[in-house]
Amino acid sequence: MASKPNATAGEASAALGGARIELDGVTKRFLDPAGHAFTAIKDVTFGVEPGRFCAVVGPTGCGKSTTLSLVSGLEKPSDGTITVDGRPVHGLTDGVSFMFQADALLPWKTVLGNVALGPVLNGRGRRQAEATARDWLRRVGLSGFEDHHPHQLSGGMRKRVAMAAALINEPRILLMDEPFGALDVQTKAIMQTELITLWEQLRPTVVFITHDLDEAVALADQVVVMTSGPGSVKTSYDVDLPRPRGAVQDLRFDRQFLDVQQQIWSSLRDEVEAAYARTAAASA
Numbered sequence: 001m002a003s004k005p006n007a008t009a010g011e012a013s014a015a016l017g018g019a020r021i022e023l024d025g026v027t028k029r030f031l032d033p034a035g036h037a038f039t040a041i042k043d044v045t046f047g048v049e050p051g052r053f054c055a056v057v058g059p060t061g062c063g064k065s066t067t068l069s070l071v072s073g074l075e076k077p078s079d080g081t082i083t084v085d086g087r088p089v090h091g092l093t094d095g096v097s098f099m100f101q102a103d104a105l106l107p108w109k110t111v112l113g114n115v116a117l118g119p120v121l122n123g124r125g126r127r128q129a130e131a132t133a134r135d136w137l138r139r140v141g142l143s144g145f146e147d148h149h150p151h152q153l154s155g156g157m158r159k160r161v162a163m164a165a166a167l168i169n170e171p172r173i174l175l176m177d178e179p180f181g182a183l184d185v186q187t188k189a190i191m192q193t194e195l196i197t198l199w200e201q202l203r204p205t206v207v208f209i210t211h212d213l214d215e216a217v218a219l220a221d222q223v224v225v226m227t228s229g230p231g232s233v234k235t236s237y238d239v240d241l242p243r244p245r246g247a248v249q250d251l252r253f254d255r256q257f258l259d260v261q262q263q264i265w266s267s268l269r270d271e272v273e274a275a276y277a278r279t280a281a282a283s284a
């Protein structure tokens with residue numbers, strides 16, 4: 001593993017601040033291959049205040065990723081409205097960065113080229129973009145790896161590159177779909193701590209999809225629990241653990257953390273069991 005990121009709060013560049021996200025009665029229907037309408041999410045309503053970290057949990061197939069792509073503007077709702085800072089989302093939402101489970105890195109570009117790509121596409125000169133990219137690589141602990149290509153890095157290092165590439169544009173909204181889902185347990189915990197340290201400096205509004213309730217509670221200010229499909233919002237919990245949260249590994253033994261985790265699990269468990277029973281019945 002590369003060294004830990006060495007940025008401090010004072011090094012954060014002028015953050016633009018996060019945007020307010022509102023979903024109001026959002027339903028999304030898809031057509032299945034036979035041409036029948038299939039409801040993926042139904043009447044989803046929740047909001048995320050500017051600069052808050054919102055995790056969305058729910059059983060497999062309940063529509064978490066669909067919800068995220070609606071916020072991004074990549075998909076349009078069938079019913080209901082999504083607004084960002086009070087303006088309805090039409091087309092790709094401004095000021096959004098993404099991080100997915102698969103690293104969206106270009107294999108033919110160097111680490112520096114991957115991180116500098118966002119500013120270059122935003123019209124910054126190459127020199128300036130590369131200088132900013134070098135700074136971000138330092139902040140994620142990857143100084144010295146600028147000329148490597150993605151295949152020459154470990155999984156955790158690739159995540160750091162993806163994180164630098166997502167944050168270099170100082171997004172107002174960061175949409176994350178199980179970004180650490182494929183990592184081993186130790187690397188995942190390290191990446192969670194690094195993410196939360198960088199987020200605490202920049203404070204974009206985050207919507208973070210995960211299957212891992214511990215991860216949701218450790219990182220988020222708010223955890224939205226979705227019902228089994230078609231997904232709607234079952235409950236939204238505030239997580240009042242103090243910030244800065246510090247190392248995620250240590251947090252998991254905290255009494256308050258365990259209390260919140262248990263409370264949310266008691267709500268989530270019914271939905272996970274319902275989804276499992278439905279899948280088992282369908283395949284019987």
Ligand SMILES: Nc1ncnc2c1ncn2[C@@H]1O[C@H](COP(=O)(O)OP(=O)(O)OP(=O)(O)O)[C@@H](O)[C@H]1O
Nearest residue numbers: 030031032038040059060061062063064065066067
């Ligand atoms: N483009 C699409 N066309 C048709 N059906 C879709 C499409 N996208 C998603 N679905 C369906 O909508 C439902 C919700 O999918 P989605 O990926 O949003 O769930 P999820 O909660 O993110 O799942 P998982 O936890 O397994 O990643 C699923 O039944 C899926 O097959």
